[in-house]
Amino acid sequence: METAMRHTRFASAGALVAVGGIILAGCSSANAPAEDITLTFWGTYGNGGNSAQTEVLENELIPAFEEANPGVSVNYVDMPYDGLKQKLTTSAAGGELPDLIRSDIGWVSQFAQLGVYRKLSGEMPDFKKLAADVYPGTLETTAWNGDYYGLPLNTNTRVLVTDKTALDAAGIEAPPATFDDLREMAEALEGTDVAAFADSGLSAWNVMPWIWSAGGDIADSDLTKASGYLDSPESVSGVQLLVDLYQAGQIPNLITGNTGATSTSDGLPTNAYASILDGPWMQDIWAGQYPDFEPIYAPVPAGDGGSISVVGGESIVVTEGTAHADAAYDFVAFTQSEQYQLGMAQAGQMSVKPSLAEKQAELVPYFGAFADQLETARARLPIPQAGEVDTILNTELVPAFEGTTTVEAALASAAAQIDELLAENQN
Missing domain, CATH: 3.40.190.10 (Periplasmic binding protein-like II)
Known part of the structure; x- marks a missing residue:
């Protein structure tokens, strides 16, 4: 939770x-x-x-x-x-x-x-x-x-969090405002010890901001079908951004479940990571653990769908x-x-x-x-099997990050399984 x-x-x-x-x-x-x-x-x-x-x-x-x-x-x-x-x-x-x-x-x-x-x-x-x-x-x-x-x-909700040290390391003055800005920041950090972005999983809480911001979605508005939505070109492009950064070494394997990796809450203030998505509760945690750290809060980088986070x-x-x-x-x-x-x-x-x-x-x-x-944040699927949706997304997306399948194939498989869950809830 x-x-x-x-x-x-x-x-x-x-x-x-x-x-x-x-x-x-x-x-x-x-x-x-x-x-x-x-x-x-x-x-x-x-x-x-x-x-x-x-x-x-x-x-x-x-x-x-x-x-x-x-x-x-x-x-x-x-x-x-x-x-x-x-x-x-x-x-x-x-x-x-x-x-x-x-x-x-x-x-x-x-x-x-x-x-x-x-x-x-x-x-x-x-x-x-x-x-x-x-x-x-x-x-x-x-x-x-x-x-x-x-x-x-x-x-x-979750917003992009960075700090001045990270921005200086990337040679930029403001947090990345778009997908392209995030890619450019990652390119600027190549050859350094700083990863451009980090997150701690591939559940809906983690990936839906990128899918929504890319213009994609997880299902239709009536919650009857995920196929055609979760595996749409827009949804694929949102996840592909993360996969590209991961395979370029700009997202650590914390996102694929490596529990030994530095946590986002420690990695950002210690300059291991240049940016993360996180919530308002972190302000006080950092104030106690890293009193000199001054987080900069900014919107989720925008894609073709705008800047949309998760509630x-x-x-x-x-x-x-x-x-x-x-x-x-x-x-x-x-x-x-x-x-x-x-x-x-x-x-x-x-x-x-x-x-x-x-x-x-x-x-x-x-x-x-x-x-x-x-103002634009959205809810995850409001269905009783929301936990199963998270499991499906994690299970199907890890191989895409590791390069053994494509993002499109991973999301198509996830969508087919979520279709079955949605069908269980129809009258």
């Missing part, structure tokens, strides 16, 4: 008061409940020891919601990321579900298919309005079989086990408010609302580059 390792260092929870005196509005129930109720909310805000996020949630945001919704209490239960999915699985089998879950985006289609997550589109008041206010790519992550089973809660993050969902759907919907709506979104931004979670990008950047300046990239 992309969010599992994110540890962020921000202002204390008490500083939330300074976020402009934000007023909670439009989130209270039209009618108070006949009797007091408690909503149980499972999440992973404290995963990895991140107390700032749980402090904001428990000391600022939940009390604000409860004050605006008399008779409704929220009991937040924090769990490790690795344990939440297992707990959710066993609780669903036993019929003991919470009302609300902060769900990894990769779980939404899986648990929607199983009947664990409640459909929000067509059911939750103001869903269309709330959905229209988020980045389109984040909303894609909540879709399953033509409906939506959650709303984006927090988000992230990460979590969604807020209501379970089918809730006995308090109306109150749960109120809390979901509250999570979309400026108060909630900027409160969590100050604690390290990027807002899902483009309308808040400017205010968010005032709180966390380096979020600006990621917010810009989110």
Whole structure:
């Protein structure tokens, strides 16, 4: 999971008061409940020891919601990321579900298919309005079989990261803005000890930014067919860029699974790699491990399809086990408010609302580059077998990088296998 390792260092929870005196509005129930109720909310805000996020949630945001919704209490239960999915699985089998879950985006289609997550589109008041206010790519992550089973809660994306030392080594003043620029940077670094680019795998998280930016795609918009899309000339050209750089020695074999290679998080600040794709969580990690490193964030290099990256993050969902759907919907709506979104931004979670990008950047300046990239970022295939898609891509693409097959043949084989997965999900 992309969010599992994110540890962020921000202002204390008490500083939330300074976020402009934000007023909670439009989130209270039209009618108070006949009797007091408690909503149980499972999440992973404290995963990895991140107390700032749980402090904001428990000391600022939940009390604000409860004050605006008399008779409704929220009991937040924090769990490790690795344990939440297992707990959710066993609780669903036993019929003991919470009302609300902060769900990894990769779980939404899986648990929607199983009947664990409640459909929000067509059911939750103001869903269309709330959905229209988020980045389109984040909303894609909540879709399953033509409906939506959650709303984006927090988000992230990958951008190109480099630094001045790398740019100086390549004799350029700015990060590569296009595929051609990246090729030129790689040529300039030939004969040095610096690889032009590095990544740590060939899953959809890794390769889809290049495929989308080249003008390709993984499947049709109805999610019925990958053949003709994943193996299109455009998709092939996006992966071919990486293969060419790899075979020229400008991408290390970390991308094909060499676990002994220098990690991207260490290789960039130590000048082994000139650029990587990574997310906002790295800022604080580097600040602790490499305090003199000053990352430069830039858009994913653009191809014929533009500059398009991949969406990460979590969604807020209501379970089918809730006995308090109306109150749960109120809390979901509250999570979309400026108060909630900027409160969590100050604690390290990027807002899902483009309308808040400017205010968010005032709180966390380096979020600006990621917010810009989110304007075009897209979701990976929202199907229950997303993990199998990653396995297929890794398995089929490694031989192309190693030169034992062509990119076109590798993607055609992957597409045929993904066709079978998509067929399993058709009504």
